[in-house]
Amino acid sequence: MMHSNTHNTNQMMRQVIYALTLGVVAAYYFFGWGVIVQIALAVVTAIAVESAFLSIRNRPIKPSISDGSAALSAILLAISIPSIAPWWIVVVGVAFAIIFGKQLYGGLGNNPFNPAMLGYAFLLVSYPLQMTTWASEFLSFSQSLDVIFNLTSVDSLSGATRLDDVKTQLALGGFISNLELHSTSQAWINLGFLLGGLYLLFRRIITWHIPAAFIAGIVVISSVLYFIDDQIYLPMQNHLMLGATMLGAFFIATDPVSGSTTPKGRLIYGFLMGVLVVVIRVFGGYPDGVAFAVLLMNMIVPLIDYYTQPKVFGK
Amino acid sequence: MLRQSFSGGIVIPNPHPVETVEIISAPLPNKVVLPLQQRIGDEASPCVKVGDKVLTGQVIAKTEDHFCVPIHASISGKVVAIDEHAIPHKSGLKSRCITIESDGKDQWVEHKGCGTDFLHCDQSTMIEYIQASGIVGLGGAGFPAHAKLEGIQDCHTLIINGTECEPGIMCDDALMQYYPREVIRGVEVLLHICGAQRAIIAVEDDKQEALNSLLMYCHNDRISIEQIPTKYTSGAEKLLVKVLLGIEIPSGGFAIDVGVVCQNVATTKAIFDAVVDNKPLISRIVTVTGSGVESPNNYEVRLGASFEHIVSMSNPNTNQHAIRMGGMMMGVDVESTHAPICKITNCIFVNNIEVKPSTQECIRCGQCNQACPVDLLPQQLYWYAKSENTDKAMDYNLADCIECRCCDYVCPSHIPLAEYFSFAKALHRKTTEDQYRTDIARERFEFREYRLERNNRERAEMMAAKKEELKKKMANDKAQKDKIAAAMARVKKAKKSK
Known part of the structure; x- marks a missing residue:
């Protein structure tokens, strides 16, 4: 029996580590x-x-x-x-x-x-x-x-981080329009991980489903909240470029072992995770929500996978 | 025209390509070994004895089973043995075979079929010839051809499979280049038998020469020749039907359920020979390839010749080899090159022995579900197959797995997934059979219990009834006796008083 020689598990892990380099360099530059x-x-x-x-x-x-x-x-x-x-x-x-x-x-x-x-x-x-x-x-x-x-x-x-800072200021009665939302360091680090993630996509180590759905989840929920009240909810672009968003989308949510594996399931998994990230950031007690969002979604993976089986040929 | 494809499948280039595809006629072997057990059905019983002289094409074994085909001598000569011999099979078990030593003359039995104007023959005669000539699917499945053709109703399309089932195999490509006339005429025979309006010959887009030669001989409006993308598993019947016609054969169903009959090109050529000349199938084209041979090639060789007979013609190197019959994906490992070539031997892989990469844990990366041509989730199936949870595996449509090994091929952890699946299938069959047997046994037991109880009850009722009757009778008797006694007493009294 032959095996394809394009990937093996060790190489895949190594590729992911290499892909982290850009983000790490950005973090090094600032910290x-x-x-x-x-x-x-x-x-x-x-x-x-x-x-x-x-x-x-x-x-x-x-x-x-x-x-x-x-x-x-x-x-x-x-x-x-x-x-x-x-x-x-x-x-x-x-x-x-x-x-x-x-x-x-x-x-x-x-x-x-x-x-x-x-x-x-x-x-x-x-x-x-x-x-x-x-x-x-x-x-x-x-x-x-x-x-x-x-x-x-x-x-x-x-x-504190920008997300933490914004959270504290809002809690103290501040308004979005008076706050400094941008963080150069966070933006560059997120950009680094975004580029690394695109490299993984290009090398076909990961598929587009989870990152795309994750980002879509963040975009949708943060836009809805921002539309409801633009003085207490962060705009979408800040959610995308602050905290661990890109690291989460391309490197953490895409962990295959604990994630969903069906194509449709991956979309649901990623989307709900993106929604949870924002919900936890906005309404939760912690500054960032990626870790908890990932763990919560991990719990329902068996359920998602069971109900999103692809249609089998001839059925 | 290139057709739209199915999802999944994998593109694997021929690992050992050749410049020009040829067919080399292998010399007559000195002896042939012909197994009595065919791919499907009962073992045939020999109708010759050791020492008998046989002619090429003579029937030497047959079965009563109408589903099976007879076995023919593939050379003329003397039967020297009927005994156990290694055959190319996954199990590695031996099987009963007839061994014939060649007299070098290759004298044929007489055979006469419908002739070249076969259209005057009726379908049943043709099918009889096909069975009598021992035609089975030459693509590798070995399914008896006549069984596929009998009792066909409502067949709208005949599909002739000219795709090599796996990368590396070239025998059908070669056949289409060397015997285009026979293939086209064979398609006409099949159209006649099936009553289909049209036939499509499917050729992969990397076989331009084969396409050209078929086109040159095809002058029939009902036959079209179509190119399909070269992708592994498009040669599988269900997927080929999908690619060509866009029809999905229902799970658990067959091509004929959607009005389609599929035959392989080599089978089609053999059917032509069978119908026109009633010429038994005694040879086939075999590809010899692999990293262990210098010049991969195709050989037309008599059935029953040893693998060695043609492997030696492809300049094998001096290394130790791993021999595999069939393709590199779905083939079976064969222990030695002494095994005989059978009707299903489309290819012999002679590979240098390589160290297999070690298996790692499944990381659920999902590459297997992208590769699966029938859209299963191999990583889920693996999880349940490994834990022997066959019910759950069946829930995930284990039964639809065609064991094409695309998932094995792409697995970054080198897990032999398809092996787990065939194991799980076997386990499921066994548990359901066991379950069935236990059910039957329990039913029997319960019925026995019921019967015993019923018997006891009936007996008890009967006894009670009898007792009652007896009691009544006794009571009756007593009454009678009393009456008699009373009468006697009266008489006595009367006498006394006299």
């Missing part, structure tokens, strides 16, 4: 070396935890490590957390993601939830302060190490 240090910490933790768990489970270690899935989850989580978060945040988060998000279900292919987002959600509810304090300027390598390993206070270097 400095912390971004890279977090990624390094995350990957080392992921490989260590995964190896340890595989050996406990008496499974071969090398094939699983070399498939790149643990590294990918770790990188996605590292990108999602602030670059100045203390080192133990990323270590605890990645360990949780690998152990509770993946290995306890039986490893790659068997996890019902996106491991990176499970880790993120765990960190966000457990350590909300550390998870919402972002670098406000470019930090050098030594500055980053100092902050990450708790040698200097972060206060002078940090602030």
Whole structure:
């Protein structure tokens, strides 16, 4: 039996990691070396935890490590957390993601939830302060190490994200028209992930269904809300270019293992997720909603897949 | 004209292309081995003994089963053995075969068919000739041709399948180039038998020469020759009907249900030979290809010759080889080149042994559902097949899987999906059969219980009735006795008083 030599699972994982580069470079440009240090910490933790768990489970270690899935989850989580978060945040988060998000279900292919987002959600509810304090300027390598390993206070270097800021201002009685909505750093980072996502589409690592539906979901719900009241709801373009929108659309929502797999199902899955992202951002208690939207949608994947089976030939 | 296609399927270029497609006539083999078990139906029983002399085309085994076709000697010579021999089959099991040693003369039995003006023959005579000549589907399925042609009503279109079923196979391409006249005449025979108004010969768009040669010999308005896109699984009957006519054969149905009859081009040529000359099918065209041979080619070879007989003509290299009969996708692995060529041997792949990529976990990437030509969700089926949850797999339309292995081919984790599916199908058949048997057994048991109970009840009722009767009778008897006693007593009294 022959196999197509265009893709194999390891190459697919690697391609996704490569595609993240642009977004990571943009994040580095605005936040400095912390971004890279977090990624390094995350990957080392992921490989260590995964190896340890595989050996406990008496499974071969090398094939699983070399498939790149643990590294990918770790990188996605590292990108999602602030670059100045203390080192133990990323270590605890990645360990949780690998152990509770993946290995306890039986490893790659068997996890019902996106491991990176499970880790993120765990960190966000457990350590909300550390998870919402972002670098406000470019930090050098030594500055980053100092902050990450708790040698200097972060206060002078940090602030809230634009989404967080807008949320707070609105809660304090502010109006959209008086607020600064734009964030150059966020826009560039989102653009980086958008381009990386288009590369994945071009290489046929992912299909267009989930990202397109995800973005459509955001556009539709935010336009409706903005139409209802343009003083308390953010316009659509800010929803698209703030927070983890593009990372979510192309890299997180498209995780095949925990996502829907039928063509129609992927449209529903992506669309509802986009809607949930905005709903959580606007009405929820957290600044961004991608992680929770992903986890909530993961739960109903079996249902979506069952009811969206394609029409079989001759039926 | 290029037709619109079905969703899914995969484009795979011929892995071992040749410059010009030819047919080389293989020399007469020294001996042939002819299996008694055909693809479908009962095992035939030999009608020759060891030591008998046979002529080419002579019937050497047959069955009572009308569905099956007789087996003919493919060379003239002497029957030297009737025993177990390895045959090319998935199971690797041996089967009973007749071995004939050639006398080198190739003397034929007499055979006479309808002749070239076959239109005066009636359909049933033609079908008889087709059966008697041992024609089965030569595309690889081996379905008896006469069984497909009998009792046809309401056939509007005849489709002649000139698509190679899989990449790498070239035997039908070669046949269309070398025997276009026979193919076209064969189509006319089939039109006559089916009563269809028109016939379409489907040729893939990468076989320009075959198309040209067919066009040159086709002077019949009812026969059209159409190009279809070269895509794997468009040779499958159901999909071909969809591509050409836009009709979807219902799930579980056959082509004839929508008024279509399909035959392969090689079968069509064999049918022509059978009807015109009543010439038995004793040879076929076989492609030899693969990474283990230097010059892939097509050979016209007698049935029963060993694989080795023609593989050796394609300059095999000296490596260890993996032998596969049929295509690279749906073919079956054969242990050695000593297996005999059968009617379904359209291709022999001789490959250098390669290390198979190791299987990884399914990541549900969904490439398989894009490749599936019948729009199944292989990743869901895999999940249920792996956990042996066959009911759920059947819910996801497992039964409609045609086992084309497109999903295997594209799977980035190299999972042998189709193997899981055929396993799940077999498991489902077994569980439903077991279920059926248990149901029958339970019904029988319950009926027995009921019968025993009924018998007991009836017996008890009968006994009760009898008892009652007896009691009555006894009571009656007592009354009688009493009467008699009373009478006696009266008599006694009377006597005394006298």
